[in-house]
Amino acid sequence: MKLTSSLVWLRRDLRVFDHVALHQALLASERVYCVFVYDTTILNDLPRCDRRVDFIHASLAEVAAELQQLGGYLITRHGDPVDEIPALAEELGVQAVFCNHDYEPQAIARDVTVAKALHAAGRRFHSYKDQVIFEKNEILTQGGGVFSVFTPYKNAWLKRLAADPSVLTPYNIEPHAAHFAPPPKRPPKLPTLAELGFEPSNLKELKIPTGMSGAARLFDDFLTRIADYNVARDYPAVKGPSYLSVHFRFGTLSVRHLVRTVLDLQERGGGGEGAAVWLSELIWREFYAMILYHHPHVVSAAFKPAYDAIAWETGPEADELFAAWCEGRTGYPLVDAAMLQINQTGWMHNRLRMVVASFLTKDLGIDWRRGEAYFALHLNDFDLASNNGGWQWASSSGCDAQPYFRIFNPVAQSEKFDAEGKFIRRYLPQLKELSNKEIHAPWLAPRMLSAGYPPPIVMHDEARKRTLERYEVVKKPAA
Template structure:
């Protein structure tokens, strides 16, 4: 899908507007009855066409490792996808209001099924369109539909600009000098293992490591922390997510990481730097998500759980927290890291 000038889109909103028009004009035109095996010579019966079927390669041959889907609470196949969709449709109208809160049942959780093709994105878009047209979808249906369009947008970007697999979409961002060497490797390891000292970041990484899933808001928070607090190349984080995510998709994963790094197409400005504590206070205000993955912080109240290093010694003893022993001290101070990031990104203006 190209612009009227015959060029690829680079602004999401413009792409979305054209996408919606094309989808609406095509709605209902996908008649699959012509694919049914029917003997048109007699008007009845089935026409058998010989087909040579190649052996299906094993999952191992395709690079997949054995895992226990039941432990991950994943029901595979179309049956699993349909169950999730049936559960989500009554909640769709609330999607906009609850999608950013990881302790709340807000998302559809269908990303892994979209990844493996066990549900149709056209079918999902039709459900959203129907909810919007009927007036029953609220703001949630349009917001969810926009997320589906973002997915297609990133597919288009990857197709039109394959260099993004290795380099920044915006060439000037390849001039950034990322942290490297032993200290950066130690910081990266701490991020991977959920040992940064920032509870929301750590809980998010533990969710990823334990379940193969991470809430979308948390993907932005953890990515921003790696890139703009630790100063580590976005490609290292992208590769780690690729290794761990059950719903990994190259286009979406790359798009999300480059959006956060500000190097991607229609990305956030480089000076937009999430404060991990503020994000925690806003999107996990009661600390429910944090406690799920960091039980050692469970005794902290909703105010103190977001920044345990600020506790007095007496408060830490009461809560059973020993910084550096059962929970790490912050590996970087956000305010100082923010200033360093702004200096690091100054090269993109030259």
């Protein structure tokens, strides 16, 4: 028997196509409303000028327009979802709330609280898998355990997909659009950024595509380059990545559509090695989501408990080193250019995320959690599972992480992946007169730098020795 009316709660799924919760609500209900809550428990801690809020705001405008085309409309609220969702459900008189899973510990706790409030009022709460292909316990070891090494997880993931390709079936919306609740005579207007307490960011100046249409354009463009991804992705001055990470974060794209498209391309003999490598990156994303779900302690502690015994640098000197890292004045051009990239654009090339994380933890000896928190504040595409997984990988404290004695040499990384210094010159124009050889280690240049670029705040070889000593604690058996 169909429900009289339902409410679809949009969160990390800002689209109106191939949307599981929306599809299920339309199938189950005579009338379906849609809402997005600007969550003050998150927004209150953000700077008043935040590109992510700008991105959400622009993407929601597209969602609202698409819903209107289909005969429905978008409701927005500004507050704590724990209060707003039950109150709106009461106001609309809906029988159920539909949404898609979120795997972060705080989000899980929030959903439990909302579900209890709804159930107490005689309403149902339905949540579905949408932002990943496989979740929770769907990919386990042969012994029924949770994977902690990526390659076996990837192999099991691919095997499961081959056995059940139906998981890529799209959840169509348009055939069921007649069940959208029609807008009232005076449809609610979307709030302005100012009404939300925010100022416009430089999102438009950076020409970052937003919404469903922006994700589609980026993906179409990437498909023309995907065959070279396996090589091009490592060079920050080259157009190698897909640039879809912020769209993954806010769900303006369908991961089912992306995987299905890449597999179809491979079946037709296209995509080259790059397509396979990019698919592996998508699987890494799901691997980290699975780790966070099963091991929520990683939010504040090392995945490997032994690494919590590491004595990180603290005090005023460490604070100054951290500030130099944040502000891009370490004296290592590739590190500094990468930090200026994130500060100015809210994005950082993946190769450089590894380089700067290694530099902070293993050259400066500063706790990975401080770097993780900085990225969380500045990345447009901040995702707790991936950000945490990446930082713990770099600090060697995570699952399937690089061994602690493998330490990126920032100069060698610069010489290998930005040999001509194109990326460095983009963010450090004061070094533009240096030769391609000199630009990677300016302190060795025979001429003075008129722009006053700083000398290295640490010498890598000396820092490496200190790191090896610092990490000796992880080799000692627990007492």
